[in-house]
Amino acid sequence: MNARIGWIAFNTFREAVRDRVLYNLIAFALIMTAAAVLVGQISIQIERIVVVNLGLTAISIFGIIIAIFIGVGLVAKEIERRTLYTVLSRPVRRWEFIVGKFFGLAGTLVVNTFFMALGLFAALFYVAHEFTRADLGLVVALYFIVLQFFLMTALALFFSSFSTPIMSSVFAFAVFVIGTFADELHGVASMLPGVSKALVTGFAYLVPNFSSLNVISRVAHNDPIPFSLIGLNTVYAMLYSAAAISVAALIFDRRNLK
Amino acid sequence: MPVIEISGLEKRYLVGFWRKREKIGLHPLTLAVEKGEVFGFLGPNGAGKTTTLKLLMGLIFPTAGTANILGLPSYDHRVKARIGYLPENPYFYDHLTAEELLEYLAQLSGVDARNRKPRVQEMLSRVALTGSSRVQLRKFSKGMLQRVGIAQAILHNPEVVFLDEPMSGLDPIGRREVRDLIQALKEEGKTVFFSTHILSDAEALCDRVAVIHLGELRGVGAVDDLTSRVTGQVELLWQGAGAIDGIVALGGKIHATGEIVRATLPEANLDAAIDAIRRAHAKLIAVTPVRSTLEDYFVEKLGADAAVTMTGKTEKTGARS
Amino acid sequence: MNRRAITVVLAAVAACSLGGAVATAMAVERVRGEGLKEEELFLPSGAVLKRLSLGYSGLLADIYWTRAVQYFGELHHEKAVHYGLLYPLLDITTQLDPHLTVAYDFGSIFLSQAPPEGAGEPEKAVELVRRGIRENPKEWRLYANLGYIQALELHDYRAAAQSFHDGSQIPGARPWMKVMAATTAEHGGEVQTARYLWSRLFETADDPMLKQNAVKHLRAFQVDDDISRLEALVAEYKKRTGAEPASFGALISMGWLSAAPRDPLGHPYRLAPDGHVYVQSPAELPFITRGIPPGAEPAVVPKTF
Numbered sequence A: 001m002n003a004r005i006g007w008i009a010f011n012t013f014r015e016a017v018r019d020r021v022l023y024n025l026i027a028f029a030l031i032m033t034a035a036a037v038l039v040g041q042i043s044i045q046i047e048r049i050v051v052v053n054l055g056l057t058a059i060s061i062f063g064i065i066i067a068i069f070i071g072v073g074l075v076a077k078e079i080e081r082r083t084l085y086t087v088l089s090r091p092v093r094r095w096e097f098i099v100g101k102f103f104g105l106a107g108t109l110v111v112n113t114f115f116m117a118l119g120l121f122a123a124l125f126y127v128a129h130e131f132t133r134a135d136l137g138l139v140v141a142l143y144f145i146v147l148q149f150f151l152m153t154a155l156a157l158f159f160s161s162f163s164t165p166i167m168s169s170v171f172a173f174a175v176f177v178i179g180t181f182a183d184e185l186h187g188v189a190s191m192l193p194g195v196s197k198a199l200v201t202g203f204a205y206l207v208p209n210f211s212s213l214n215v216i217s218r219v220a221h222n223d224p225i226p227f228s229l230i231g232l233n234t235v236y237a238m239l240y241s242a243a244a245i246s247v248a249a250l251i252f253d254r255r256n257l258k
Numbered sequence B: 001m002p003v004i005e006i007s008g009l010e011k012r013y014l015v016g017f018w019r020k021r022e023k024i025g026l027h028p029l030t031l032a033v034e035k036g037e038v039f040g041f042l043g044p045n046g047a048g049k050t051t052t053l054k055l056l057m058g059l060i061f062p063t064a065g066t067a068n069i070l071g072l073p074s075y076d077h078r079v080k081a082r083i084g085y086l087p088e089n090p091y092f093y094d095h096l097t098a099e100e101l102l103e104y105l106a107q108l109s110g111v112d113a114r115n116r117k118p119r120v121q122e123m124l125s126r127v128a129l130t131g132s133s134r135v136q137l138r139k140f141s142k143g144m145l146q147r148v149g150i151a152q153a154i155l156h157n158p159e160v161v162f163l164d165e166p167m168s169g170l171d172p173i174g175r176r177e178v179r180d181l182i183q184a185l186k187e188e189g190k191t192v193f194f195s196t197h198i199l200s201d202a203e204a205l206c207d208r209v210a211v212i213h214l215g216e217l218r219g220v221g222a223v224d225d226l227t228s229r230v231t232g233q234v235e236l237l238w239q240g241a242g243a244i245d246g247i248v249a250l251g252g253k254i255h256a257t258g259e260i261v262r263a264t265l266p267e268a269n270l271d272a273a274i275d276a277i278r279r280a281h282a283k284l285i286a287v288t289p290v291r292s293t294l295e296d297y298f299v300e301k302l303g304a305d306a307a308v309t310m311t312g313k314t315e316k317t318g319a320r321s
Numbered sequence C: 001m002n003r004r005a006i007t008v009v010l011a012a013v014a015a016c017s018l019g020g021a022v023a024t025a026m027a028v029e030r031v032r033g034e035g036l037k038e039e040e041l042f043l044p045s046g047a048v049l050k051r052l053s054l055g056y057s058g059l060l061a062d063i064y065w066t067r068a069v070q071y072f073g074e075l076h077h078e079k080a081v082h083y084g085l086l087y088p089l090l091d092i093t094t095q096l097d098p099h100l101t102v103a104y105d106f107g108s109i110f111l112s113q114a115p116p117e118g119a120g121e122p123e124k125a126v127e128l129v130r131r132g133i134r135e136n137p138k139e140w141r142l143y144a145n146l147g148y149i150q151a152l153e154l155h156d157y158r159a160a161a162q163s164f165h166d167g168s169q170i171p172g173a174r175p176w177m178k179v180m181a182a183t184t185a186e187h188g189g190e191v192q193t194a195r196y197l198w199s200r201l202f203e204t205a206d207d208p209m210l211k212q213n214a215v216k217h218l219r220a221f222q223v224d225d226d227i228s229r230l231e232a233l234v235a236e237y238k239k240r241t242g243a244e245p246a247s248f249g250a251l252i253s254m255g256w257l258s259a260a261p262r263d264p265l266g267h268p269y270r271l272a273p274d275g276h277v278y279v280q281s282p283a284e285l286p287f288i289t290r291g292i293p294p295g296a297e298p299a300v301v302p303k304t305f
Helices: A002-042 A047-080 A083-088 A094-128 A133-160 A165-180 A182-191 A194-206 A216-220 A227-253 B049-057 B098-109 B113-126 B142-154 B172-187 B199-205 B223-228 B241-249 B267-279 B294-302 C003-036 C046-052 C057-077 C086-096 C101-110 C122-135 C140-153 C157-168 C176-186 C191-204 C208-241 C248-253
Strands: B004-015 B021-033 B038-042 B064-069 B083-086 B160-164 B191-196 B208-213 B216-222 B230-239 B253-257 B260-266 B283-291 B306-308 B314-316
Touching: A002 A047, A002 A094, A002 B098, A047 A083, A047 A094, A047 A133, A047 A165, A047 A216, A083 A094, A083 B098, A094 A133, A094 A227, A133 A165, A133 A216, A133 A227, A165 A182, A182 A194, A182 C057, A194 C003, A227 C003, B004 B049, B021 B049, B021 B064, B021 B208, B021 B216, B038 B049, B038 B172, B038 B199, B049 B064, B049 B160, B049 B191, B083 B142, B098 B113, B098 B142, B113 B142, B142 B160, B142 B172, B172 B191, B172 B199, B191 B199, B199 B223, B199 B294, B208 B223, B208 B294, B216 B223, B216 B294, B223 B294, B230 B267, B241 B253, B241 B260, B241 B267, B260 B267, B267 B283, C046 C057, C046 C086, C057 C086, C057 C101, C086 C101, C086 C122, C101 C122, C101 C140, C101 C208, C122 C140, C140 C157, C140 C176, C140 C191, C157 C176, C176 C191, C191 C208, C208 C248
Parallel strands: B038 B191, B038 B208, B083 B160, B160 B191
Antiparallel strands: B004 B021, B004 B064, B208 B216, B230 B260, B230 B283, B253 B260, B306 B314
């Protein structure tokens, strides 16, 4: 059983990597370096801050978009185009398929992020000419961004399990935007009375919290991230992804394939 | 015990904007296929052949009835390792090569690691794709994809093979090759269940056929039986145009190519026809009884109350819906 | 494993993970909560944000407004004395949406008031409101806001009177603007003027926090009045009887009071042996200048008025 998940994951990884996704890495690295050079010429003293902010934000946004498109593309499209038929006619359980897809996509995104991070560090070195201990914070920020990607992938799979490719992308992106404003949702909830407060607070907790995984500005200012936050965020991302994937598997298990 | 046992298998859909109207994709189907048979599932496009196959493969779920394969429920896992499936118009992962795809599917089918590579190569050569094994699938023509599809259906040496329109997209040579392959599978003792709307293929290959139309099973029978019925017509072949009028008078239908004439007429008038030919000093070449073809059976089963064109579009003349 | 078993397991995993995720989210909020109040939080400039917001600046303004209110509310709850982010947040809000009047209303009071009831930055408040006036020249209420700050926190009565006057000239301005101009000009430093201003503010404010704040000020005036009056009665009593009254009961029996006097919160006033009158819980009555029991910290650093 585990072996099948592994093969599905590997195959997904291979398919994703060959699917032009690789080219964005090169594009990104080039853009980053160019931006860094430009920035260095405009502003003095805060180049590092700008490079870190710009770089991490770009990695985050690029990555989320990739996560949505390959997450949706490699599952919803696969279902629509019947590539799936020959796989599912074999002794593969439907939930194994979903889980395998998740790991394959997650792996792709990790590799993706790794190369983009290299570009970022290169740009940073160009600007600051040295690496300090404070730059370790960048690694934490990148780790959190990867956790965001896992969450996004799980959500993309969730929507793909019952919706068309286009609608899945739209839903996934919408959930990302809402999740980014999770803090504001909590804020609004705290100002409401009674039942509305309970409802909005509940909703604020159900929505995937992308903002707590965003420590970009803290890291840009060399603000240390507490270990407890790292641990908690890891647990949160794992649990939430598990929830999304198991529901995706549940739905997919019952789905009549066109 | 039958290898495939279908009992009351039904599929209903809810259609319409509010999903209120019901449409029946497959009326309750009962069918059995024995071991080693080559079974043809015939019907025009949209008849329900693919629906039946998808139900058997567990890609869609029945609203009633059961299906057993090799004695186990069709959705049972242990069954899936012993069957092979070729979907209609298969579509595969664009960026894998044929070799990689087959290896991946072999892994999923549980083929032993040691055997995988040799098996894959064997399959590739069997479907004549060895030269393109390293080419990415997105560059494959339809015919090549079809052959990959067949390869993946048999690579794990299944006992039962399900093929949905296996000849589709193939040129005459390809079709011949597939026919030979199915024949070979039969000789290996496998059971083959395939759907098609090309009757000549079915007639050549199948032991038994079933005819399905508008989601309903219209008839089942052994090909030999169905085509051995004599229609009561004979076909005459002779040389000499002069005899034509006489034959037409006896109720014959004429096809003339230069001096060679072919005519079909009722058997009762055979003697009179031979006389007519002799009187016209024409040279009789052959006399053959006309046997019923599968097409006759097919059209008959499709129902006198519906005129069916080869594309499957139905013009309703009767009350059937 | 048959299908039913798989379904049950998946459903259980889904439910447990989701529950666990929510619980973890709460824990995360707690950990992050400590970091959010830091004053070094990177806040981008309003102008940059406006450009980045791709036309959705109104929504973004609302979001920052929410943050500003939440920020102030949380800190105020903890009786903070430092509200460093309040001005930046309001600044960004009004740059994103210069017509968000409630932000100016809020800022004019809570930026200017002394901590812990405000940020204690009246000059910044003035700056904020002046920008509001620039962007909303027809909004006469902003002149009132400006007047409040100048009168009540900066004690610049001439400037306040001018602001009220300017505001009263705008079509649609309420007649009381003229009254405020006159009152501030003639009776700038008097308690009655301040009382009048706060009453006006209470009536015109929509925001519950602003109303609540005005109520606190009005209560403080009430307390100051009460205590002046009560202490005067006590002095009178002493003059007539030659001794300090033992309790308010003595004053009641004199017919000068109908019942034991209570402060606006309903707590009874305390009569000390030396003739002073004190409130029971000074912490609940910010802004009072009299009646604070000896040794108690005033809720707000009192300003000489």
